[in-house]
Amino acid sequence: MKCNKLVDAGRRQFLRGGLMASAGAAAATVAGTSEAEAKPALARVDYPANRLANMADLAVNEPMDVAYPDADSPGVLLKLGEAVEGGAGPDGDIVAFSVLCPHKGWFLNYNADDRTLNCPGHYSRFDAEAGGQQVWGHATHNLPQFVLRVDDSGDIYAEGVDELIYGRLSNTL
C-alpha cells in the first residue's frame, strides 16, 4: 500500500519518538505486601499545553504533521477554511486529530479532496469536518480530536484530547 508524504512523515516521527514516554512510568502502581498509605491521584489525566504551530504556518486544506500530547502520538493540524465542529481560531476552522486509526492503529492518510482521514489497513474513514466522525469503518470510537486554543499571537496550542488514542491505555504516558 502506497503511503503519501503525510503518512511517511508521521511514521518517521512515530518511530523516532519515546522522548517523553518515561514520564508516565512513575505513576505506575507498585504492588507491595506491607501496609502502605494510599496515594492521592487525579481523576483524569493532566494534559500538557503544547504549541503545535502558528496560524501563519497554515494554509487552507494543507495538512501539517504534529504530535500531541507527546512525540509518540502523531496527529494532523488542519485549517479547513470554514467553521467546523471543534474548530479553533478566529474563523473556527482549525482542527487537529490523532492520525492513528482507532481500529488497529494504522496511519491515516488525509484526502484533501473530501477532507477525510482514510485508513489503508482496513478502509475506515473519518470526516475532518464533522468532529472526526467515522464516515464508515471498523473503529468503535470516532477519531480522537485535540482540543485547541489560539492565543493573540496566533500560536496554536493543543490542551486536551476527547477520546482514547490508539496504542495507549492512558492518553498521557
Next chain:
Amino acid sequence: MAYKRQIDRLPIIPADAKEHNAVCHYCIVGCGYKAYTWPMNKQGGTAPNQNKFGTDLSEQQFQDTEAWYSPSMYNIVKQDGKDVQLVVKPDVNCVVNSGLGSVRGARMAENHPSTVTGTQQQRLTDPLVWRYGSYQPTSWEDAFDLVGQVTARIVADEGEDELLVSMFDHGGSGGGYENTWGTGKLYFESMKVKNVRIHNRPAYNSEVHATRDMGVGELNNAYEDAELADTLVAWGCNPLECQTNYFLNHWISNLQGVSSTKKQDMLPGEAHPQARVIFVDPRRTVSVNAAEQAAGADNVLHLPINSGTDLALANAIFTYIVDQGWHSMDFIEASTLREAQDRPPLFPARGVADGQPGHLSSFEDAVDANRMSIEEAADICGVPAEDIRKAAEWIAQPKEDGARKRTMIGYEKGIIWGNDNYRTNGALVNIALATHNIGQPGGGCVRMGGHQEGYFRPPEGHVGRPAAYVDQLLIGGKGGVHHIWACNHYRTTLNATEYKRAYNRRTNMVKEAMDAVAGGDREALIEAIVVAVKQGGLFAVNMDIVQNEMGKQAHVVLPAAQQGEMNLTSMNGERRMRLAEKYMDPPGNAKPDCLIAAGIAQAMERALRDLGLDTYAEQFKGYDWQTEADAFADGYGSANPEVTYDRLRKLGTNGFQEPPQGVEGDTIVGTPRLYADGVFSSDDGRARFMAGPWRGQVTPGKAVEMDRYPFFINNGRSNLNWQNWFLDQDNDFVLDRWPYPFIEMNPEDMAERGITAGDLVEVFNSNGAAQAMAYPTDTAKRGQTFMLFGSPRGTQGNVVNEGVNELVIPVYKQTWADIRKISDTPMVAQGISFKSKEFKL
C-alpha cells in the same frame, strides 16, 4: 456533534485477571475474543509483570498490538453477584479473525448491561405480565403459570395448530445448540407444532432448499479456501460489511497476495496467478471498493445487474463454460447423477409437487434446460456481454499451465431474498459442480451467512413443505396463542404494515379482556383470555432480552440471557464450533432461553394435569435441567457424546470444524471441508444438477410494482449496527451515526425532488410507508436506492409486499416505491457526515 466518550484512560487488565473464551455473538463469522474479568478494587499496572500482556504499557504500542483495547471493550458487570471489571477484546490467536475486531463485536462489552456504568438499561430483568393496564414485573412462577394455563387450555380445546410459534433457529446470542434444543424439544417433541416460523422469514423452512436438494450442504468449505482460490465470486453479498473479518482476514489477504506462500505450500505444482474477484450486485458496495484497493481495479469485476436477474446471468455463465469445454467431465461422471430425470408436466413453471418446485436432474439435462446465450443475458441483466464472458473466463478458464481454476462462490441475501430463489440458488451450485469446485481447496459454493448456526432440534418433518405461511395465518385471524422467541417481526418481516395492523388489533382484544376482569381471580382471568382468543384475539408471550415493538403487544414478556451471560455453543460459517463461556451474570432474573422453555414445559404439564389430561401431560416431562449444560447434554451431546464443554473449553476460540470425526487426546478432530471424497448428501451420494431456466420476475406482485413505481428500494445491512438493532438501538456511538436508517440515493434524483442530505423522506407504495434519512451517493444509479433494513426508526419491511417463492421464502430485495420529502434534516441528524463511504487515498 460527533459522539465522544471523553475517556482518557482505562483500567489495566491485571496479570492475574480471569480469562474466558468468547466468540462474537453477532454475525456468522464468529470472531474469537477473550473476556477478562477482575475485582473492582484491583487494577493492573504499566510494568510488564503487572499486566496481562506482559508488556511495558508506559510506552506507545504499535499498530495491530494485542496490548490495547478501546473504551467500548470495557465495562463493569456482575459476576456471581459482585461487580467486576470486564474487558472483551479480539483474540489474536483465533484463526478466524487473527485479532481483528469488527465495529459490532468490539462493542460487546459496552453492550452488556451494567448498573454501574448505565449501559443497556433497556435489558429485561424480570418477567412482565400485562396487569392493571400496563406491564408489571412478577415472579417466574406467576408468569409461567399464566403462560402454561392459557396455552394448555387452547391446545387442549382446539389443537396444537392454534399455537403459533416464532423462534430463532440460529447460533450466537439468543440461539445456539442449548437454546435451539430447549425450544425445539418443547414444540417439536412434547408437541408437534406446525404453524411455526423463523426470526427472519414467515415460515419454518430453509433459505437454501435448492442446494440441499442437490446434495450440497450450504456451508461446505473452509475460510482458508478464500485464501487459496484463484477467483473469488461474491454473488448477492457485501462481505466487507456483513462478514467483515472473514473478508478482511481471508479474502483481502488473497487479493493482496499475502496468501501466496500458503498457496505454494498447500497447492504445489500449479500456477498461482494474481487472485481476482467478481461481484454480482445491483449496487456498488464498499466491498467492491476495498477489493479494488487490494487487488487493483483490473482484477475486480463488478456486474451491476438488474435486480432479480441473477438466474439469467448464472445460466449464461454455466452455458458458456460448458460450451468452452471448461467443465470437469471426470468429476461429473464420478460424483453426480448421470441419468436425466423426466421433466414434470408443467416444467419449468411447476415441479413434481408443491414442495418440490425445481427439477433435479443430470448435467446434460441442466445444460439443455438452462441454455442462455451471453447476449441474451446481457440484455436481461443490463450488463455488457463482454463482462459476462470475462466472468465466465475468470471462473473456469484453465490457468496458464492448464490446471483447473480454483474458484470459490459465496452468496447470500441478494440470492436468498431474491427472485426465483430456488432455481437461482441451484444455478450457482451448477457452476460450482460443473467446474469441480466443491470439496476442493480454494473452492466451495457457500452461503456467506447471517448469524452463526447452532441448530439441534427433534425432526421437523410434521411442519411440511411448503411450510405454513405463518404471517398470513396471523393476519387472517388464525391461531389463538403466539409464543415468540427473540423475534421482532415489526422490524424484520415483509408486508409489515399489514402485519402490524392485524397484530395490534388481535393482541389488543386480549389486553382489553384482561383489563375487564382486573378485580377477578386467576380463573376469571384465564377464562376472559380464552373467550377473547375464541373471538379472534391473540394471546402473545414474548421471550427476548429487550422489550421490542412486538413485545409491547404481548401479554407476558419473559427476560432471556444472552451470550456471555450463559455458556453457549455455536458454529460459524466454516462449521467451526466453539464454546462461548459465561463470564457474567444475566441482568436481574433473566434466564437462558433453554431454561425458559423448560419452565414453560413444566407449567404446561401442570396445567394439562389440572385439566385432567394426564396422558398429554406426560409428553412434557424431561425438562429437569438446572443449567444450560444440562440442555446441551440432553440435545447436541446425546448425538455427539465426544463433544463436551470440557473439550470445547480446551479448544479455545479455534474449536473444531463440524462434523466431529473423533477424538485424539484432548482434541476433537474436525472436518475442514465437506465432500472432499466426492460423496454428496443424497441417498446415492451423487449430487444433482438443477434444470431451471430463466422465468422472469416470478414473485407475485413484483412485476407490477416494478412498472408502477419510479424507485428500486434495494435494502440490507450496514457495517455499523447489528441487523435487528436489538442492542444497538441503545448504543450512543451507533445512534450518533445512524439516527435514522439511511437511504442511499442518486444526487440528481434527490435534487429533482427537492431533497438534500439528511432530509427525512418517506418511502411509500401500495404496501405501506417507511421513513428514512437521505444519503446522497454518487455511485447510486438513477432510480436506484439502498435502504438500511430492520431499523426501529424506519422499517423497510413496511413497503415489501407479501409475495414469496414456492417454498415461502420472502423477497425483500425486489421492492419498488416512490419517495417524498417529509422534513428538513431533523436535529439529531444535523452535523453528521454525508460523505462517501468509500475509502480513498
